[in-house]
Amino acid sequence: MSDVAVAPARSAGFFSALAPRGKAAFFALAAIAVCLLFAFPVFWLILTSLRPGTGVYYVHRGTEFTTDNFHEVLSQEIVVRALFNSFMISTLATVLSLGVTATSGYMLSRFKGPIPNAWFSLIYIFRCVPYVAWVLPLYFVTQRLHIFDTYWGLLLPHIAVHICFFSWIMKGFFDGIDPSMEYAAMIDGCSR
Amino acid sequence: MNEKTRFMLALITPAALVLVLFQVVPILTGANASFRDWTLHDPKRTWVGLANYAHVLRDAEFREIVLPNTFGFMVASVACSLLLGLAIALMLNKRFPGRWLVQSFVLLPLMVAPVIAAIMIRWMFNDQFGVVNAALEGLGITPLSWLTQRWTTFAVILLTDVWLWTPWFALILLAGLQSLPPEPFEAARIDAASAWRTFRYITLPMLRPVMVVCIVIRSIDAFRTFDIVWTISGGGPARATEVFSIYAYVEAFQFLNLARGSAAAVIGAIIIVVFALLLYRVLNRFVEVSK
Numbered sequence: 001m002s003d004v005a006v007a008p009a010r011s012a013g014f015f016s017a018l019a020p021r022g023k024a025a026f027f028a029l030a031a032i033a034v035c036l037l038f039a040f041p042v043f044w045l046i047l048t049s050l051r052p053g054t055g056v057y058y059v060h061r062g063t064e065f066t067t068d069n070f071h072e073v074l075s076q077e078i079v080v081r082a083l084f085n086s087f088m089i090s091t092l093a094t095v096l097s098l099g100v101t102a103t104s105g106y107m108l109s110r111f112k113g114p115i116p117n118a119w120f121s122l123i124y125i126f127r128c129v130p131y132v133a134w135v136l137p138l139y140f141v142t143q144r145l146h147i148f149d150t151y152w153g154l155l156l157p158h159i160a161v162h163i164c165f166f167s168w169i170m171k172g173f174f175d176g177i178d179p180s181m182e183y184a185a186m187i188d189g190c191s192r
Numbered sequence: 193m194n195e196k197t198r199f200m201l202a203l204i205t206p207a208a209l210v211l212v213l214f215q216v217v218p219i220l221t222g223a224n225a226s227f228r229d230w231t232l233h234d235p236k237r238t239w240v241g242l243a244n245y246a247h248v249l250r251d252a253e254f255r256e257i258v259l260p261n262t263f264g265f266m267v268a269s270v271a272c273s274l275l276l277g278l279a280i281a282l283m284l285n286k287r288f289p290g291r292w293l294v295q296s297f298v299l300l301p302l303m304v305a306p307v308i309a310a311i312m313i314r315w316m317f318n319d320q321f322g323v324v325n326a327a328l329e330g331l332g333i334t335p336l337s338w339l340t341q342r343w344t345t346f347a348v349i350l351l352t353d354v355w356l357w358t359p360w361f362a363l364i365l366l367a368g369l370q371s372l373p374p375e376p377f378e379a380a381r382i383d384a385a386s387a388w389r390t391f392r393y394i395t396l397p398m399l400r401p402v403m404v405v406c407i408v409i410r411s412i413d414a415f416r417t418f419d420i421v422w423t424i425s426g427g428g429p430a431r432a433t434e435v436f437s438i439y440a441y442v443e444a445f446q447f448l449n450l451a452r453g454s455a456a457a458v459i460g461a462i463i464i465v466v467f468a469l470l471l472y473r474v475l476n477r478f479v480e481v482s483k
Contacts, residue, residue: 034297037355038301039297041312057321060323107200119204125465126215129219130416130464132444132453132457133461136454138218156214159210159214167207
């Protein structure tokens with residue numbers, strides 16, 4: 001018991017010796033430091049984007065600001081098109097990979113045996129393979145399938161990349177759902 | 193049973209189909225190329241066996257610079273971002289005024305594309321126009337030419353990676369912290385355990401499963417980092433900060449020797465698969481023992 005009683009007094013000593021409310025001040029300083037650390041490059045990025053062409057070299061000096069850069073970028077048709085492409089590809093890739101991996105994650109979560117084990121090891125291994133190992137051959141494959149330079153040629157490899165990671169996460173979520181409801185439904189005659 | 197097997201296979205068919213077409217087939221094509229004399233300007237495609245592998249493994253550049261760089265980068269990056277992420281998660285787990293502000297600041301790096309962050313950081317560390325050197329000069333310290341020496345370049349790359357990935361760790365660990373049951377913490381408080389002891393003997397062991405998954409996923413990704421290294425240093429100065437992905441890329445697309453690049457990629461893939469399996473096994477045992 002004596003050991004227990006001594007411990008809090010000892011741990012409180014360091015900060016209260018520094019200054020009253022030193023702990024709160026220290027915590028606030030740490031919070032501000034963290035904010036600065038993570039926000040600074042982004043802040044700097046925005047600041048640089050607002051400077052005229054010559055101001056880029058001395059972003060920290062001078063006070064002239066301009067929004068010309070934004071006008072110039074947005075007036076180029078290719079940028080708008082690129083934004084649209086990014087939007088389309090990311091949305092479609094996410095939706096399609098979710099559709100494809102929901103079933104595979106469900107399977108990994110609900111079944112045991114050689115087939116789920118084999119599938120999980122396959123996923124784990126292909127998650128490890130570096131991108132460089134298959135980017136160039138991918139070019140030959142998409143050409144062979146006649147989807148080179150199309151949306152599909154960009155989408156399908158994207159989905160392939162997502163499969164490993166998404167299946168793994170999906171498995172975790174399905175593990176969290178109690179299967180007893182499913183058993184009850186099955187007893188009532190629902191199919192799997 | 194038979195019906196069950198068929199159902200299991202049906203569930204994974206779409207995923208397996210895409211995986212086979214766009215990962216397995218290209219990887220096998222690449223592996224096939226690595227056994228042949230296949231340069232992009234003169235694709236003879238004659239079988240040369242393991243000559244390309246032997247060349248890569250004998251290359252002093254690969255053994256003495258690329259491998260230590262890759263492993264050093266992986267260990268340092270994962271360790272730093274795990275520690276920082278854990279500290280930030282612990283901080284955000286408390287209630288204090290302005291918490292939402294800190295949280296949204298911390299999540300900023302996740303919203304910036306890695307390549308853009310890398311370009312920005314490269315410019316900030318520019319030896320003549322960068323803000324870092326300007327700040328150093330203001331403090332009276334001699335400015336460094338950051339991107340012309342091996343270790344300072346390495347430090348800049350590491351800093352970028354830690355900056356980019358700490359929020360990811362913080363987010364996942366925070367979710368883990370918030371899902372922990374409160375009873376053990378109440379018990380510890382009743383027993384008057386100090387904050388450090390509560391953290392060391394309650395928080396850390398209960399958080400271990402989440403941390404294992406984080407570490408494994410990030411280690412694999414850090415091993416095959418390409419984009420930020422390529423953008424910040426391009427593997428330079430004089431190939432001194434090349435990691436393994438850059439090595440394979442340079443062999444295949446700059447020296448135009450597809451076979452040798454593929455061989456390097458396959459060697460790297462084997463190393464990381466073995467390493468990841470070992471890591472998973474070791475960490476898994478660690479977790480089970482600690483339960």
